[in-house]
Amino acid sequence: METWDAYRARRNVREFSTTAIPSEVLDQILEAGRRAPSANNRQPWDFVVVTERAALEDLSKVWVGAGHVARSAATIVIATPVENGADAMSHAEFDLGQATMAMALVAADHGIGSGHALAHDQEVLRSVIGLPPTHRGAYVLALGFPSAGPLHPIERLDRRPFDEVVHWHCW
Numbered sequence: 032m033e034t035w036d037a038y039r040a041r042r043n044v045r046e047f048s049t050t051a052i053p054s055e056v057l058d059q060i061l062e063a064g065r066r067a068p069s070a071n072n073r074q075p076w077d078f079v080v081v082t083e084r085a086a087l088e089d090l091s092k093v094w095v096g097a098g099h100v101a102r103s104a105a106t107i108v109i110a111t112p113v114e115n116g117a118d119a120m121s122h123a124e125f126d127l128g129q130a131t132m133a134m135a136l137v138a139a140d141h142g143i144g145s146g147h148a149l150a151h152d153q154e155v156l157r158s159v160i161g162l163p164p165t166h167r168g169a170y171v172l173a174l175g176f177p178s179a180g181p182l183h184p185i186e187r188l189d190r191r192p193f194d195e196v197v198h199w200h201c202w
């Protein structure tokens with residue numbers, strides 16, 4: 032897809048077909064996250080890829096809103112170093128958001144749907160992916176081809192109106 036089409040086609044997908052994601056496509060999605068910009072180029076992320084069904088089912092218990100992880104073809108756990116201090120934490124959150132969006136966009140470019148969820152229960156992550164105590168899980172990004180059919184650019188998205196959001200020259 033063209034970038035603009037992929038951007039408009041991305042939406043949160045929570046129901047996935049059983050089709051596997053080709054490994055070179057999964058690599059490209061992860062490479063998009065690795066290339067994301069970050070404050071001081073600190074790159075405060077590690078990506079743990081889970082593809083085994085039993086592990087995906089266990090991982091879906093990480094948060095009440097993560098049930099779709101169990102049905103995904105692959106889920107990326109986005110982990111970050113445990114930080115002290117509000118500034119470091121807020122920078123990391125911003126950076127993780129950018130990496131997540133980059134991966135979601137490249138996924139959409141390949142027709143792959145993605146679904147965020149909070150990585151809330153750290154004990155689930157310690158047991159399912161062996162997350163070390165130096166790191167915490169921030170988000171999970173579930174991936175797979177949408178069971179409802181291919182992604183298409185969304186013409187009318189559920190968003191605040193352009194003229195309400197955009198202020199020219201002053202508020």
Ligand SMILES: Cc1cc2nc3c(=O)[nH]c(=O)nc-3n(C[C@H](O)[C@H](O)[C@H](O)COP(=O)(O)O)c2cc1C
Nearest residue numbers: 041042043044045094095096097146147148149170
């Ligand atoms: C930081 C963040 C956390 C989210 N957590 C969840 C979640 O736990 N479960 C879920 O189903 N969706 C989650 N979402 C998806 C949002 O609900 C969704 O992106 C939003 O409603 C807009 O819909 P769209 O992505 O289809 O445009 C999350 C999104 C973000 C950015």
